[in-house]
Amino acid sequence: MTNVDLSRIQFAFTSINHFFFVPVTIGLAFLTALLQTAWYRTKLEEYLRLTRFFGTLLLINVAIGVVTGLVQEFQFGMNWGAYSRLVGNIFGAPLAMEGLGAFFLESVFLGLWLFGWDRLSRKVHLLTIWAVSFGSAFSAMFILAANSWMQHPVGYTMVNGKPVLNDIWAVFTNPVFLWGYAKVLFAALTTGTAVMLAVSAWQLRHGGDRGVFGRSARMSIYILIPAILFTMLVGDELGVIEGRYQPMKIAAAEAQWTTCQPCSFSLFQIGGGNNDQTPTEIIAIPHLLSLLATNHWNGKVQGLTPLNQQYNKQFGPGNYVPNVFIQYWGMRAMAYGGVLVLLIALWGLWAIRRKTLATSRVFLWVATWAAVLPFLMNTAGWLLTESGRQPWLVQGIMLTKNGVSPTVSVTWLWISLVFFIVLYGTLGTVDLLLMLKYSREQLPPARTAADADKPVPAIQY
Amino acid sequence: MSALVPFWFIVIAILWTGFFILEGFDFGVGMLHGVIAKSDSGRRAAINTIGPLWDGNEVWLICAGAAMFAAFPGWYATMFSGMYLALALLLGTLIIRGVAFEYRGKRDATGWRHTWDWLLTIGSLLSPLLIGIALADLLHGLPIDSNQNFTGSFWDLLQPYAVFAGVTLVLVCLLHGATFLCLKTTGEMLARSGRVARVVAPFTGAFVIGFIVWTHVTAGTAFFLNLIELLAVIAAIAAVWLTFEHREGWAFVATTITMASCILTIFVDLYPNVMVSSTSAANNLTVNNTASPHYSLTAMTVVVVVFLPLVLLYQAWTYYVFRRRVSESEFHGPPRPRTPADEDTGSPAPRLRPPSHRASHRKT
Numbered sequence: 001m002t003n004v005d006l007s008r009i010q011f012a013f014t015s016i017n018h019f020f021f022v023p024v025t026i027g028l029a030f031l032t033a034l035l036q037t038a039w040y041r042t043k044l045e046e047y048l049r050l051t052r053f054f055g056t057l058l059l060i061n062v063a064i065g066v067v068t069g070l071v072q073e074f075q076f077g078m079n080w081g082a083y084s085r086l087v088g089n090i091f092g093a094p095l096a097m098e099g100l101g102a103f104f105l106e107s108v109f110l111g112l113w114l115f116g117w118d119r120l121s122r123k124v125h126l127l128t129i130w131a132v133s134f135g136s137a138f139s140a141m142f143i144l145a146a147n148s149w150m151q152h153p154v155g156y157t158m159v160n161g162k163p164v165l166n167d168i169w170a171v172f173t174n175p176v177f178l179w180g181y182a183k184v185l186f187a188a189l190t191t192g193t194a195v196m197l198a199v200s201a202w203q204l205r206h207g208g209d210r211g212v213f214g215r216s217a218r219m220s221i222y223i224l225i226p227a228i229l230f231t232m233l234v235g236d237e238l239g240v241i242e243g244r245y246q247p248m249k250i251a252a253a254e255a256q257w258t259t260c261q262p263c264s265f266s267l268f269q270i271g272g273g274n275n276d277q278t279p280t281e282i283i284a285i286p287h288l289l290s291l292l293a294t295n296h297w298n299g300k301v302q303g304l305t306p307l308n309q310q311y312n313k314q315f316g317p318g319n320y321v322p323n324v325f326i327q328y329w330g331m332r333a334m335a336y337g338g339v340l341v342l343l344i345a346l347w348g349l350w351a352i353r354r355k356t357l358a359t360s361r362v363f364l365w366v367a368t369w370a371a372v373l374p375f376l377m378n379t380a381g382w383l384l385t386e387s388g389r390q391p392w393l394v395q396g397i398m399l400t401k402n403g404v405s406p407t408v409s410v411t412w413l414w415i416s417l418v419f420f421i422v423l424y425g426t427l428g429t430v431d432l433l434l435m436l437k438y439s440r441e442q443l444p445p446a447r448t449a450a451d452a453d454k455p456v457p458a459i460q461y
Numbered sequence: 462m463s464a465l466v467p468f469w470f471i472v473i474a475i476l477w478t479g480f481f482i483l484e485g486f487d488f489g490v491g492m493l494h495g496v497i498a499k500s501d502s503g504r505r506a507a508i509n510t511i512g513p514l515w516d517g518n519e520v521w522l523i524c525a526g527a528a529m530f531a532a533f534p535g536w537y538a539t540m541f542s543g544m545y546l547a548l549a550l551l552l553g554t555l556i557i558r559g560v561a562f563e564y565r566g567k568r569d570a571t572g573w574r575h576t577w578d579w580l581l582t583i584g585s586l587l588s589p590l591l592i593g594i595a596l597a598d599l600l601h602g603l604p605i606d607s608n609q610n611f612t613g614s615f616w617d618l619l620q621p622y623a624v625f626a627g628v629t630l631v632l633v634c635l636l637h638g639a640t641f642l643c644l645k646t647t648g649e650m651l652a653r654s655g656r657v658a659r660v661v662a663p664f665t666g667a668f669v670i671g672f673i674v675w676t677h678v679t680a681g682t683a684f685f686l687n688l689i690e691l692l693a694v695i696a697a698i699a700a701v702w703l704t705f706e707h708r709e710g711w712a713f714v715a716t717t718i719t720m721a722s723c724i725l726t727i728f729v730d731l732y733p734n735v736m737v738s739s740t741s742a743a744n745n746l747t748v749n750n751t752a753s754p755h756y757s758l759t760a761m762t763v764v765v766v767v768f769l770p771l772v773l774l775y776q777a778w779t780y781y782v783f784r785r786r787v788s789e790s791e792f793h794g795p796p797r798p799r800t801p802a803d804e805d806t807g808s809p810a811p812r813l814r815p816p817s818h819r820a821s822h823r824k825t
Contacts, residue, residue, distance in 0.1 A: 059563065060563065060564075060567070062563075063559060063560050063562070063563035063564070064560055066516065066519075066559060067555060067556040067559040067560060068556070069523075070519075070522075070523060070552060070555060070556070071552050071556070073523060073526055073527060073530075074526065074541060074548055074552055076530060076537075076541075077526075077530065077537045077538050077540065077541025077542060078541045078542055078545050078548055078549070079542070081538040081539070081541070081542035081610075082538070084530060084534050084537055084538040084541075085534050085535055085538040085609075086534075087534075088530050088531060088533075088534020088535075088537060088538070088753060089531070089534060089753035089754055089757040090757065091530075092527065092530035092531030092532075092534060092537070092753070092757075093531045093757055093760060093761055095527040095530055095531060096524070096527040096528050096530065096531040096532070096761055096764070096765075097761065097764045097768075098527070099520060099523045099524035099527045099528075100524055100764060100765060100768040100769060100772065101764060101768050103520050103523060103524075104517065104520050104524075104768075104772045104775075104776070105775075107516040107517045107519070107520050108516075108517035108520075108772075108775055108776050108779055109775075110516060111512070111513035111514060111515075111516055111517055111779060111783075112513065112779055112782065114512075114513065115509075115512055115513035115783060116513070116782060116783075119782050119783070120782065159754075164754050164756070164757075165753075165754070165756050165757045165760070166756055168756075168757075168760040405538070405542035405545070406608075406610055407542060407543070407610045407611050407612060408542050408545050412545050412546055412615075415546060415549070416545070416546065416549040419549060419550075419553065420549075423553055423556060423557075427556070427560060430560075430564065431560075434564065434567050434568075437567075437568075438567070460505075460509050460512060460566075460792075461505065461508050461509055461512045461562055461563070461565070461566045
């Protein structure tokens with residue numbers, strides 16, 4: 001394997017792992033803040049117990065999310081030196097802003113929230129969890145702005161063959177960014193809610209407090225329905241925008257080698273991954289791809305072959321087609337997973353109406369396992385986004401193969417790759433086991449009436 | 462050259478300095494938590510002195526790295542790709558240290574706790590050592606060609622001067638952490654922290670003086686020490702003296718100044734270079750040949766001017782909120798289980814989790 005392959009594998013591996021924790025953090029921080037707000041307003045003991053219960057799960061995740069994020073930041077310089085040198089003045093700016101503007105907020109206030117239960121007034125303490133929630137979402141904003149610039153570079157001029165930032169506002173109003181960020185926020189909410197639903201469902205199945213976990217199960221279902229709906233709607237619009245700026249990405253997602261108008265969407269197909277072999281479409285829905293990719297019933301979608309010819313003329317000879325297999329199945333994993341999550345959430349709504357939520361063992365079992373889906377969808381979505389950008393590192397500006405650190409040897413890369421796989425594998429396992437352990441613990445006991453006015457003890461290490 | 466180029470060099474020096482002032486005592490506490498406490502409750506107490514603070518402190522490192530990326534992409538690219546393996550190892554040590562805080566208390570088993578205690582100690586020792594080596598190498602010089610690419614091997618990083626600087630930094634962190642613990646603990650732990658500080662202090666003082674002289678010679682710009690180098694020497698001597706005088710508060714001030722001036726010495730002696738090339742002085746990376754253009758620097762200046770004071774404000778507030786000492790007695794007994802009966806007796810030990818009554822979880 002070349003240094004380009006190894007650098008890509010390492011970056012993909014660490015990013016995918018990092019993004020297991022990010023959406024849980026953003027989602028659960030928001031939900032914990034909601035729960036604590038409910039406690040603040042109603043003074044109902046159940047909400048306090050839920051806040052502390054899910055706050056603990058949040059904490060286990062944040063720890064590993066933070067440290068894996070550090071790896072992300074270092075890797076640009078370590079593995080992608082030529083890239084960093086070329087675009088640091090643009091891509092680096094949102095990263096620096098993220099640290100100062102968002103990450104400090106999240107980290108400092110998380111410490112205040114955990115340890116400040118008995119030091120701060122109830123109101124100030126409530127504000128600290130909202131600061132954590134806001135900080136984590138704000139963090140993602142800067143990262144998405146940086147990533148979107150790689151998908152659709154804006155706000156720069158070329159000076160001596162190098163892109164130079166000349167409009168920071170354009171970077172933060174990039175349509176790919178606006179829609180991509182909205183999508184990530186809804187996906188994070190979906191993930192956090194699905195985790196909360198799964199934990200509540202497990203607890204209800206195993207004799208956890210019905211009053212309390214019934215409440216959190218209902219709350220997660222009420223939030224999950226709009227969250228997954230908006231994730232899909234925003235994702236659809238994002239597809240249209242990406243189709244405009246990165247037509248290869250969308251064409252590859254449908255394995256569409258020839259230009260079509262109108263275009264059908266295949267539910268499932270065999271073959272068609274390479275060259276011009278004609279795929280066997282199992283079920284094709286007419287006009288659906290046109291709608292998804294262009295918002296028009298009869299919209300035209302350019303095929304991979306003509307696009308490749310056009311790119312060859314524009315950028316010189318080469319193969320500009322991304323991995324079709326990843327695109328095609330990434331797209332479907334995301335779409336089908338989304339539909340499945342929506343159906344499960346609607347099933348839950350129906351169970352709430354029939355007042356069988358806490359007792360329907362089948363639903364509770366399905367809802368527990370449903371938590372796996374958002375993680376698969378998130379990973380599929382990022383594969384679609386990032387692999388679909390290939391062979392470009394920055395669309396139209398730099399090829400991935402030209403972005404690596406020229407002096408980092410294959411030996412170094414093997415060492416670091418194995419090192420990160422072992423490290424992440426171990427910590428990921430520990431994290432998962434701890435999450436499961438704490439998801440299955442009993443709720444914190446309700447405080448006695450005499451304690452109700454005393455400060456709540458801090459969460460300590 | 463944009464007038465903001467030197468400004469951003471200063472910002473980066475400040476971010477690194479801030480990181481070491483704050484995370485410096487975290488590293489020290491991490492290394493010492495097993496030394497100053499002989500019981501699990503003591504170790505927990507030691508860790509909880511920095512519990513609410515360490516995460517925010519570590520963000521200074523993230524900001525320093527990101528600021529280098531954005532303001533001096535050439536510097537960031539050469540340094541991070543050249544020091545590849547060392548930085549991968551550093552990431553490893555920072556990761557295990559970070560999760561150790563969080564995870565050690567999450568299971569009530571001796572083996573589990575001991576494992577994380579060891580990882581925390583090793584991670585807290587290796588992190589400042591590696592960063593110290595990395596920063597000192599910037600000044601010492603590494604093989605760098607005319608394309609700003611590092612051409613050496615891993616072993617080129619282990620220059621005697623750089624290793625000495627790394628060890629110095631570890632010693633400063635130890636003394637800084639020990640004096641911090643003197644201010645944050647009570648009883649037997651306080652006494653032990655004081656003893657540790659007095660054992661470490663002479664070594665810290667001697668190494669800081671050695672480091673300053675060696676740095677001065679390596680930079681080779683003038684005969685006399687400059688102000689910041691002098692400050693480091695004076696602060697180090699003061700720190701040793703105050704430690705032996707049992708003036709913990711002032712000793713902590715002195716170790717803070719020692720830490721700050723040691724880090725600043727590297728940056729002051731480096732300027733206007735950012736990475737010295739041992740291949741040829743013509744290949745030196747300087748603030749000018751690595752900086753971002755004026756527009757980027759302007760945009761980021763607005764952000765740093767708005768947000769850095771804000772960060773300082775709320776981070777200072779955190780230190781104020783958690784100013785009180787932590788005592789071992791708060792952590793007696795295992796963190797779990799706690800039954801409602803505990804609460805009736807007014808047990809002072811705050812706990813995270815309730816009992817895990819597995820029996821009641823069985824299917825009905």
